[in-house]
Amino acid sequence: EVEQIDERFEDSFAIGAAVEPFQLEGESAEILKYHYNSLVAENAMKPMYIQPEEGEFYWEDADKIVDFAKANDMYLRYHTLIWHSQTADWFFLDEEGNPMVEETDPEKRAENKELLLERLETHVRTIVERYKEDVDAWDVVNEVVDDNGEMRNSPWYQITGTDYIKVAFETAREVAGEDAMLYINDYNNEVAGAKRDTFYNLVKDLLDEGVPIDGVGLQSHIQLGWPTIEETRESIQQYADLGVDVQITELDVSIYGWPPSGEYNTEDEIPYSVLEEQANRYEELFDLYEEMDEEISNVTFWGIADNHTWLDDRAEEYSDDGLGKDAPFVFDTQYHVKPAYYAMMDIK
Numbered sequence: 102e103v104e105q106i107d108e109r110f111e112d113s114f115a116i117g118a119a120v121e122p123f124q125l126e127g128e129s130a131e132i133l134k135y136h137y138n139s140l141v142a143e144n145a146m147k148p149m150y151i152q153p154e155e156g157e158f159y160w161e162d163a164d165k166i167v168d169f170a171k172a173n174d175m176y177l178r179y180h181t182l183i184w185h186s187q188t189a190d191w192f193f194l195d196e197e198g199n200p201m202v203e204e205t206d207p208e209k210r211a212e213n214k215e216l217l218l219e220r221l222e223t224h225v226r227t228i229v230e231r232y233k234e235d236v237d238a239w240d241v242v243n244e245v246v247d248d249n250g251e252m253r254n255s256p257w258y259q260i261t262g263t264d265y266i267k268v269a270f271e272t273a274r275e276v277a278g279e280d281a282m283l284y285i286n287d288y289n290n291e292v293a294g295a296k297r298d299t300f301y302n303l304v305k306d307l308l309d310e311g312v313p314i315d316g317v318g319l320q321s322h323i324q325l326g327w328p329t330i331e332e333t334r335e336s337i338q339q340y341a342d343l344g345v346d347v348q349i350t351e352l353d354v355s356i357y358g359w360p361p362s363g364e365y366n367t368e369d370e371i372p373y374s375v376l377e378e379q380a381n382r383y384e385e386l387f388d389l390y391e392e393m394d395e396e397i398s399n400v401t402f403w404g405i406a407d408n409h410t411w412l413d414d415r416a417e418e419y420s421d422d423g424l425g426k427d428a429p430f431v432f433d434t435q436y437h438v439k440p441a442y443y444a445m446m447d448i449k
C-alpha cells in the first residue's frame with residue numbers, strides 16, 4: 102500500500118497534476134484520484150482551444166476536466182485566460198484582416214487597441230462566467246515578462262502596453278467576485294536575475310495601482326542542479342512579503358540541463374545515479390515547500406507520470422539524433438513510484 106501524496110501534504114498545501122482529457126480514464130485516472138487533490142488542464146483551457154474562432158467557444162474538453170475535478174472533489178486551477186502562445190491569430194487581426202502589430206497610423210492603432218481589449222474582455226468574461234463556481238484559482242495572465250527582463254514583446258504588449266494585464270484582472274474580478282483567487286503566472290521567477298526582478302517590480306506596481314492580483318504562480322520547470330534552493334526560498338519570500346499567495350504551478354524536474362542533451366533514449370537507459378540525484382532534488386524542494394507552507398497554497402506537477410511529459414518533445418528537439426527521453430516526475434512510465442517519490446514523502 103503506497104502512501105497518498107495529497108494526504109502526506111494535507112496540512113501544508115494541495116497537490117495537483119496537469120492533465121489532458123484522455124488521462125481522465127484508465128490507470129492515469131486511478132493515480133489522479135488516489136494521489137492528487139488538485140487538477141489543471143495541460144492544454145484544453147488555453148485560448149486557442151477555448152476560442153479558436155471569434156465567438157466560437159469549444160467547451161467539450163475543458164468541461165471533461167471540470168467534471169472530473171467536481172466528481173472527485175478536487176481543487177481546480179484554470180490555465181490560462183490570457184497568453185501570447187497557443188492563442189489564435191484572429192485576436193490580433195483588425196476588421197480588414199490585417200495584423201494589428203503592423204499598423205502605423207496612430208488613429209487606427211488606437212482603434213485596434215480598443216478592439217483588442219474588447220475581445221480580451223469578451224474572452225475572459227465568457228469563460229469566467231461559465232466556470233466561476235468550479236474554479237478555485239485562475240491563471241489570468243501567463244508569461245508576460247521575457248527572459249531578458251523586458252516586458253514580453255507579444256502582440257498583446259505591442260498593441261495595448263500593459264493595459265491588457267489590467268483589463269484581464271479587472272474583468273476576471275468583476276465576473277468571478279471578491280473571493281476568487283487571481284494569479285499572475287510565469288517561469289524563471291523562482292530564479293535570481295533580471296527576469297525575476299522585472300516580474301517582482303511589475304507585480305508590486307500593479308498592486309500599488311490597485312489591480313486585483315491575489316497570487317503569483319511559480320511554474321518551476323527546473324533541473325537537477327538549477328536553480329538553487331536558496332534562490333527559490335528568496336523568491337517565495339519576496340512575493341509573500343508583497344502580501345500575495347504563492348502557488349507552484351507547473352513543477353517538473355528535468356534530468357537534463359539546458360538545452361537538454363537528450364542523451365537517454367528510453368527510461369531504461371537512465372542511470373540509477375541520476376534518479377538518486379533527482380530524489381535528492383525532490384527532497385530538498387519539498388522540505389522548502391513545507392518550511393514555507395504558510396506562503397504556498399498549492400503545488401502542481403506539470404503531468405502525472407513519466408509516460409507523458411512535454412519535456413520529451415524538448416529532449417527530442419535539442420538532441421543530435423532527434424531522440425531523447427526525459428523523466429521529470431515521481432512516477433515512472435508504468436506509474437510505479439521512483440526514488441524521487443520516497444524522498445519527497447520523507448520515507449526512509
Ligand code: XIL
Nearest residue numbers: 143144180243288320351403410411
Ligand atoms: C505546454 C504543454 O505541456 C504542451 O503540451 C504544449 O504543446 C505547449 O505548452 N509553460 C506553460 C504551459 O505555461 O502552458 C506549457 O505547457 C509549458 C510551459
